[in-house]
Amino acid sequence: MSEYKFEEFNHQNILGVVIIFAQSVRKMLNAYLAFFAYSIFSDGIGKYAWWFFGISLVFTAVTSVLKYRNFRFKLDDTQLVLNSGIFTKDVMNIPLDRIQSVQMHQNFIQRILGITGLKIDTAGSSSEELEIPALKREKAESLLELLKGKIRNEDLPKSDERREESSEVLEKKSLKETLVNLDFKAILVLAITENHIRNGLIAVAFIMGYAGQYLDYSEQFVVDVFDDYAPELVESGIALIIVFVFTFLFLSVLLSFIQVILKFFDFKAEVDGQSFYISSGLIKRNEFTIPLKKIQFLEWKTNLLRKRLGFESISIHQGRSVESAGKNLLEIPSCYSEQTEKVMETLYTELVDDDYFFLLQPHTYQRVFRALVLSLFGIPFFLIALIATEEFVVFSGLYLVYVFVMIAAAEKYYQSINLWVNEEVIIYERGWIFPKRT
Incomplete structure (x- = not known):
C-alpha cells in the first residue's frame, strides 16, 4: 500500500x-x-x-x-x-x-x-x-x-469473474524482460556508425541561425576583422579549403560521439506483456514507460555500416499531433535480429511464422521518372561549368558518368521499395543507403 x-x-x-x-x-x-x-x-x-x-x-x-x-x-x-x-x-x-x-x-x-x-x-x-x-x-x-x-x-472486463481471470493474466505479463542493455563498448560502436555528415550540417545550420540574429550588432566588428585577414585568406586558397574540410569532419565525428554518449549512456530497454520501459542519459536521465496499446507503429532504421554489423535502430511512434511528431521520439538505438523478433512477438501477438503476405511494388514508370529527374538535375551545373571553362569534352564525359550513376541509384532505390500486406499488418520497406522499414 x-x-x-x-x-x-x-x-x-x-x-x-x-x-x-x-x-x-x-x-x-x-x-x-x-x-x-x-x-x-x-x-x-x-x-x-x-x-x-x-x-x-x-x-x-x-x-x-x-x-x-x-x-x-x-x-x-x-x-x-x-x-x-x-x-x-x-x-x-x-x-x-x-x-x-x-x-x-x-x-x-x-x-x-x-x-x-x-x-x-x-x-x-x-x-x-x-x-x-x-x-x-x-x-x-x-x-x-x-x-x-x-x-x-x-482495460479489464466489468464482470467480477472475468475481471479476476484477466487480473491473473496481467500479473503473469508483468514480468519484465531485458531487451537491450548497452555497455560503453556498444555505445562507441553506435557512435562510430552515426551519420556524421548530417550531424555536422545540423550543427552548422544551428550556429549560422544564432549568428544571423546578432549580425546587425556585430557587423562592423566582423567586417574589420575580415579586412585585416582577407589577403592571407585569399593566398591560402586550396590549403584553407582542405583545413576547413578536415576540421568540419573532425568536429562532426566529435559531435556524434558526444551526442550518442549523452543520450544513450547506460541505455536499457525492457519489455513485458503490457509496456515498454526505456531508460538512458548521462547528464539528463530519462525513464519512459509506454503502454503497448498506445504504440501506433514501429520504424526500423539502419545504414550500410550498421547493416553489415547486423543491427538497426527502432523508433517507437505513438498517437501524437503533427506538430509534436519529432519531439521526444522514443528510440531503441541498437537491435539485433533476436531482439527484433522479441519486439515483434510482444507487439504483434496475432502474427505467426507462416502468415501469408501480399507483396506490392511501385510501377515501372516510377523507376524511369526518378532516373530522369535526377539526371536533369545536373544540367544547370554542367552548363555553368562549361561556360566558365569551355572544356566541353571533359565536362560532357563527367556528365555522362553522373547520368549513369543516377540511373543506377534510381534502380537500386526502386528495388528497395516493398509493401508487404496481410490482414493484420502492413510493412513498408524503402531505401538502400539508409534502409527503413515501417
Missing part, C-alpha cells in the same frame, strides 16, 4: 521552487542574449542591461514561489487533475485513457537536489501536456505505478 495519498491534492517537493526558478532563468536568458550582444557593442548601455537583468531575476524568483504554491495535483479513478497558475487559476483534467506515455526525468540540477520530474504525454497534444518537475523519487515511482494500475484496470 502506498504511503502517499494521491486522491487528495498534493504539492511538489519544496525544492521545486529551485527547479521552477532555474527553468524560468534559462528561458529568460534565451530572450536576453540579443540584448546583451547589443550592449557589448553599444557604449553606455551595458550597465542598464545588467540592472534590468537583476530586476528580472527578482521578479522571476517571486513568480517561481507563486507557481510552486499554486501547483497542486491529484489522481482519481478516471482522471488526473492539475491546478496551476499565478494570478489566474487553471484547472486541467486529463482522462487516463488519453495518456500515451509517462516519463521520469532528472537533469543535472535535479540529480544534485535528489528529486525527479514526471512528464505525462497525451494523445493529440503538441507537447507534454503535464509536467510535475519536482518530486522525491519514491513519490514519483509510487505515482507512476498507481497510474499504470488505473490504466490497466480500465
Whole structure:
C-alpha cells in the first residue's frame, strides 16, 4: 500500500521552487542574449542591461514561489487533475485513457537536489501536456505505478469473474524482460556508425541561425576583422579549403560521439506483456514507460555500416499531433535480429511464422521518372561549368558518368521499395543507403 495519498491534492517537493526558478532563468536568458550582444557593442548601455537583468531575476524568483504554491495535483479513478497558475487559476483534467506515455526525468540540477520530474504525454497534444518537475523519487515511482494500475484496470472486463481471470493474466505479463542493455563498448560502436555528415550540417545550420540574429550588432566588428585577414585568406586558397574540410569532419565525428554518449549512456530497454520501459542519459536521465496499446507503429532504421554489423535502430511512434511528431521520439538505438523478433512477438501477438503476405511494388514508370529527374538535375551545373571553362569534352564525359550513376541509384532505390500486406499488418520497406522499414 502506498504511503502517499494521491486522491487528495498534493504539492511538489519544496525544492521545486529551485527547479521552477532555474527553468524560468534559462528561458529568460534565451530572450536576453540579443540584448546583451547589443550592449557589448553599444557604449553606455551595458550597465542598464545588467540592472534590468537583476530586476528580472527578482521578479522571476517571486513568480517561481507563486507557481510552486499554486501547483497542486491529484489522481482519481478516471482522471488526473492539475491546478496551476499565478494570478489566474487553471484547472486541467486529463482522462487516463488519453495518456500515451509517462516519463521520469532528472537533469543535472535535479540529480544534485535528489528529486525527479514526471512528464505525462497525451494523445493529440503538441507537447507534454503535464509536467510535475519536482518530486522525491519514491513519490514519483509510487505515482507512476498507481497510474499504470488505473490504466490497466480500465482495460479489464466489468464482470467480477472475468475481471479476476484477466487480473491473473496481467500479473503473469508483468514480468519484465531485458531487451537491450548497452555497455560503453556498444555505445562507441553506435557512435562510430552515426551519420556524421548530417550531424555536422545540423550543427552548422544551428550556429549560422544564432549568428544571423546578432549580425546587425556585430557587423562592423566582423567586417574589420575580415579586412585585416582577407589577403592571407585569399593566398591560402586550396590549403584553407582542405583545413576547413578536415576540421568540419573532425568536429562532426566529435559531435556524434558526444551526442550518442549523452543520450544513450547506460541505455536499457525492457519489455513485458503490457509496456515498454526505456531508460538512458548521462547528464539528463530519462525513464519512459509506454503502454503497448498506445504504440501506433514501429520504424526500423539502419545504414550500410550498421547493416553489415547486423543491427538497426527502432523508433517507437505513438498517437501524437503533427506538430509534436519529432519531439521526444522514443528510440531503441541498437537491435539485433533476436531482439527484433522479441519486439515483434510482444507487439504483434496475432502474427505467426507462416502468415501469408501480399507483396506490392511501385510501377515501372516510377523507376524511369526518378532516373530522369535526377539526371536533369545536373544540367544547370554542367552548363555553368562549361561556360566558365569551355572544356566541353571533359565536362560532357563527367556528365555522362553522373547520368549513369543516377540511373543506377534510381534502380537500386526502386528495388528497395516493398509493401508487404496481410490482414493484420502492413510493412513498408524503402531505401538502400539508409534502409527503413515501417
